[in-house]
Amino acid sequence: MKPPPEVLRARRVVGALSRLDAAAMAPELDPGLARHCLALALAPLTVEALSSATWGPEPDRLPDAVGIVAARGVFTACVEWAALYATAGIRLHLKAPAQAPAAVLALGAALAGAGLPVTASVARDLSGLEALVVFGGDAAGGEVAAAWPQARVQAFGHRVSAALVDVPARSDALRALAEALATDHLLYDTQGCMAPVAVMARGDADGLALALHQALAAAPWPRGALDPALGPEWRRRVGLARVLGAAWAGPDHAVLRLPPGQVQAAALPRMAVVHPVEGPEALGPLWGLPLSSLAVQAGEDLGRPAWIDPAVRICPPGALQTPPFPRRHEGVDMLGCVLRPQVGA
Amino acid sequence: MSTEALWDALTAFIGGGPGEFVDLALRLHAWQRAHNPQYDAICGDQPAPARWQDIPTVPVGLFRDLPLTCFPPDQAAVVFRTSGTTVGRRGEHRCRDTALYDLGARRNAAHHLGPLPRAGVALVPYAPDSSLGHMCRDLVPGMPTFFSSEHGVDAAGAWAALRAATEPLFVPGTAFAFDLLVSTATGPVQLPAGSVVMVTGGSKGRAVVLSEPDLDLALRQLLPGARIVGEYGMTELSSQLWAVPWGAPYQPPPWLRVKAVEPATGELLPPGQEGLLSFVDLANRWTVLAIETQDLGVVGEDGAVTLRGRVAGAPARGCSLSVEEALARAAPAGVGGRPA
Numbered sequence: 278m279k280p281p282p283e284v285l286r287a288r289r290v291v292g293a294l295s296r297l298d299a300a301a302m303a304p305e306l307d308p309g310l311a312r313h314c315l316a317l318a319l320a321p322l323t324v325e326a327l328s329s330a331t332w333g334p335e336p337d338r339l340p341d342a343v344g345i346v347a348a349r350g351v352f353t354a355c356v357e358w359a360a361l362y363a364t365a366g367i368r369l370h371l372k373a374p375a376q377a378p379a380a381v382l383a384l385g386a387a388l389a390g391a392g393l394p395v396t397a398s399v400a401r402d403l404s405g406l407e408a409l410v411v412f413g414g415d416a417a418g419g420e421v422a423a424a425w426p427q428a429r430v431q432a433f434g435h436r437v438s439a440a441l442v443d444v445p446a447r448s449d450a451l452r453a454l455a456e457a458l459a460t461d462h463l464l465y466d467t468q469g470c471m472a473p474v475a476v477m478a479r480g481d482a483d484g485l486a487l488a489l490h491q492a493l494a495a496a497p498w499p500r501g502a503l504d505p506a507l508g509p510e511w512r513r514r515v516g517l518a519r520v521l522g523a524a525w526a527g528p529d530h531a532v533l534r535l536p537p538g539q540v541q542a543a544a545l546p547r548m549a550v551v552h553p554v555e556g557p558e559a560l561g562p563l564w565g566l567p568l569s570s571l572a573v574q575a576g577e578d579l580g581r582p583a584w585i586d587p588a589v590r591i592c593p594p595g596a597l598q599t600p601p602f603p604r605r606h607e608g609v610d611m612l613g614c615v616l617r618p619q620v621g622a
Numbered sequence: 623m624s625t626e627a628l629w630d631a632l633t634a635f636i637g638g639g640p641g642e643f644v645d646l647a648l649r650l651h652a653w654q655r656a657h658n659p660q661y662d663a664i665c666g667d668q669p670a671p672a673r674w675q676d677i678p679t680v681p682v683g684l685f686r687d688l689p690l691t692c693f694p695p696d697q698a699a700v701v702f703r704t705s706g707t708t709v710g711r712r713g714e715h716r717c718r719d720t721a722l723y724d725l726g727a728r729r730n731a732a733h734h735l736g737p738l739p740r741a742g743v744a745l746v747p748y749a750p751d752s753s754l755g756h757m758c759r760d761l762v763p764g765m766p767t768f769f770s771s772e773h774g775v776d777a778a779g780a781w782a783a784l785r786a787a788t789e790p791l792f793v794p795g796t797a798f799a800f801d802l803l804v805s806t807a808t809g810p811v812q813l814p815a816g817s818v819v820m821v822t823g824g825s826k827g828r829a830v831v832l833s834e835p836d837l838d839l840a841l842r843q844l845l846p847g848a849r850i851v852g853e854y855g856m857t858e859l860s861s862q863l864w865a866v867p868w869g870a871p872y873q874p875p876p877w878l879r880v881k882a883v884e885p886a887t888g889e890l891l892p893p894g895q896e897g898l899l900s901f902v903d904l905a906n907r908w909t910v911l912a913i914e915t916q917d918l919g920v921v922g923e924d925g926a927v928t929l930r931g932r933v934a935g936a937p938a939r940g941c942s943l944s945v946e947e948a949l950a951r952a953a954p955a956g957v958g959g960r961p962a
Contacts, residue, residue: 505885506933509898509916512888513683516664520688539687 286393287327287364293391294319294360302380303352306466310498311352314464314598318353321602322360330603330612331365338616340407342368344428346421348413351469352380357602358410359384361611363393370406371397374413403428408615431614433607436470436569437542438597441560443575444480451481454574455488457595458549461572462489462530463496464598466546470569471598474544475552477560479579482534482553483523489549490525490532500529500547511545518550537562557582569607572597623649632904636726636877643876647674647902650911657692661910675881675890679900679914685713685858690909693718702753704857715753715858715909722905723860727757730875734864735818735851738762738792743783745769745795745803746822753857754794754822762792775799777806784845790816793848796823801832804840817848821868822855838868854929858913860905863927871926877904882921883914885933893923896930 299315300308343362347355355371362369369388373381378399385397403409403425411418411432418432440458445451461473478485503511511531518524518533525532530547537552540562554560557579570590573580585591588608590600603611623631628649635641648671655662665678680690685704689695698716705712717723731738742765748755749771758765768780780803784791791813795803800821819841832840841850852865854872863872863880874880882897883890891897899921900914918930 503886508884508886508888509681509683509914509933512914513681513687516681516684517687519666520660520663 281328282366283328283331283364284324286366287324287331289391289393290327290360290363290388291322291324293387293393294322294356296390297383297387299352302383304379305377305504306352306501307498310463310466310501313498315353317464317599318356320599322357326602327360327364330361334612334616338619339365339367340429340615340617342370342406343615344370344372344403344406344409346372346403346409346411346413346417347374347381348417349374349377351465351471352377354412354469355381356384358611359388359395361603362615363388363395365612367615368394369396370403371395372401372403373397373399375399407617410615429615431609433470433609434567436567436607437474437544438471438568438570438572439475439477439540439563439566440473440572440594440597441477441563441575441580442479442485442573442594443579444478444482444485446480451484451488452492454594455485455492457574457593458485458489458572459492459496460595461597462493462544462547462549463498466501467544467548468546469598471600472544473549473572473597474542474566475540475550475563477537477552477554477563477579479554479556479575482551486523486525486532486534486549486551489551490527490530493530493532493547493549494527496530496547503529503546507545511548514541514545514548514550540566542566554579570597570600623653625653628653629907632722632877632907633725636722636729636875636905638729643879643904644674646877646904647677647879647911648672650904650907651677654692654907654910658690658910660688660690661692674879674902677902677912679883679888679912680910681914682713682856682858682916685715685909686711689714689716691716692908700756701751702756702857703751713857717860717908719908720756720860722907723757724760726861726875726877726905727760730862730864731761733875734866734873735849739790739816739818741765741787741789742792742794743768743780743787745775745780745793745799747771754796754855757855757862758792758794761794765792769795769799775802777803781806781808781811784811784813787814787817790814790818791848792818792820793845794820794822794853797821797834797837798823800837800841804832804837804844807840807844810844810846813845813847815847817845819845819848819850820853821850822853835869854927856901856913856915858906858909859901859903860907861901861903871922871928873926874901878902879925880919880921880927882919885918888914893921896920898933899927 299311303311345355345358371381371385382397385395388395406428408429411421418430422430515524518535521536522534532549534551537554537559568589572594573591574594631641635646655665668678671677695716700717700720702715703712738761742762744758744765744767746754746758747769748767768776850868852868853862855862861875861878863874865872879902881900883900885898899917899919902912916933918933920928
């Protein structure tokens with residue numbers, strides 16, 4: 278019996294993705310790290326997962342053509358979205374970020390090369406697209422919606438992630454937690470909305486910081502070249518920690534201890550910031566951030582505050598940068614957000 | 623060396639007396655580490671430097687977070703603040719007095735410009751926390767300003783004052799303010815011989831109409847008779863660099879030295895190589911003498927500086943932006959003669 282069309286398309290998608298060259302897509306990362314990140318991003322994108330993720334909506338709700346407006350940053354960010362829509366049989370256009378187009382153009386070329394109706398370009402022409410998924414700054418969605426009123430627009434703006442942990446007393450558990458948090462900081466060199474900007478730690482914060490410092494120092498991949506524009510900010514944060522807390526620095530990473538009130542709203546490459554907290558009342562600065570995901574390994578009182586936005590993804594440490602597929606991304610269904618509205622709804 | 627002896631030595635050196643920069647810089651650094659616990663913490667376990675280039679620098683952004691004073695911060699007699707236009711918090715430079723600041727500013731300006739005109743037309747903010755306004759008021763007491771944070775540039779008033787001049791004028795302003803002034807010109811205004819137009823605080827990549835060379839040309843054409851000079855200063859510094867004429871490299875005074883560092887790592891670069899500019903300013907006695915900026919430039923063998931803009935992606939800031947902020951606030955009613 279002939280497989281269903283979505284399964285056939287999923288096979289082509291998976292085949293196309295397997296031919297991607299991570300090092301060429303992410304020249305800002307160490308090639309080994311880029312390959313590791315791509316492998317992690319592709320792991321959940323199996324034929325079965327892709328094809329089953331497209332089941333459900335009536336065929337007449339599928340849009341003819343969808344555009345994804347990609348942002349600069351995590352080079353695999355739109356892979357799962359493109360794979361999903363291509364599997365669903367939707368014509369797809371990828372708008373690559375002009376400053377760093379390589380990854381998105383390579384993704385588009387790979388999918389198109391597998392015979393899928395996918396185009397990619399840095400051009401700003403988004404005409405003829407029925408729905409748009411926009412990643413980028415908070416203003417980007419509004420600008421795209423104003424420029425292309427024919428399209429339904431789902432925008433994802435600036436987000437950050439964080440961790441909430443009780444520091445274990447046992448040394449093996451402490452080391453395991455530090456290694457998991459180091460993974461969250463190492464992947465993509467701490468780029469993107471799922472990279473942690475803060476580790477809120479109850480207990481021996483210095484012990485955790487030191488263990489995290491050792492875990493980052495043992496990273497199997499060197500950090501990519503630091504963007505010169507980030508150098509002054511890197512040194513500002515290290516200086517701030519030396520005055521208000523403590524700093525442990527390696528050749529291409531740093532771990533800082535800072536008071537909870539000094540939560541920074543943007544992550545720097547392989548800079549982990551541990552904030553000692555005594556209880557949930559000290560988490561206030563975290564709730565002021567636009568949170569994407571929270572890595573939690575803490576008691577219920579600290580790790581499950583009732584006021585956490587239900588759209589925030591909760592995961593264990595070490596899984597911040599590897600979200601499940603499919604999922605509700607920031608509370609939004611990945612396929613549902615591009616579907617035509619239900620008649621009568 | 624006691625505190626009093628160090629003060630006397632710095633005052634003498636900046637005032638044109640004897641002294642040696644490196645010796646004073648190392649002594650001031652040691653004194654600041656002993657009296658400024660925040661700076662001492664930033665220096666950490668670094669050994670005492672043997673060269674001025676090795677004095678640990680403080681990133682200018684830290685002045686948004688910390689007072690960095692060598693005295694209890696609440697005892698500051700003067701607080702200068704940055705415009706803080708893009709990052710919310712404003713950097714602060716707290717001083718117990720401005721004696722060295724004023725001494726250096728006057729002597730430096732006199733060295734580069736000669737005797738200053740006794741009258742002027744300012745296009746700089748006179749807010750009490752503006753270091754630029756403080757310097758200009760001190761250089762030419764009684765000079766009116768045609769700029770305010772609330773209303774922006776009063777271009778019509780400034781042009782009227784320029785036209786009415788009967789004696790040489792000192793005309794300090796930010797590049798952004800001059801850009802606005804030039805856009806409202808109706809024709810050249812011959813300024814009395816000896817007049818000086820001082821342009822400071824580049825456009826910081828913001829919404830100016832004219833490039834620096836075009837603005838220089840426009841000012842020469844619209845204000846014939848005046849010398850056009852450049853000034854570089856920062857809220858967090860106490861000394862200035864002058865470019866005479868504007869467009870020439872900026873010359874530091876003998877009590878300030880500049881180095882370029884690799885932006886990502888902060889490592890020292892050789893002369894002639896573009897990098898992030900760091901200053902060691904002996905007049906910065908109340909906070910930290912060594913400041914790392916977010917400005918790019920080339921330091922020549924002679925110590926002069928050619929500016930190359932800001933490090934890409936660094937938050938924009940600076941005196942010019944306070945004009946732009948005012949423009950934005952006042953935009954519905956029109957600013958400086960420009961249509962809204």
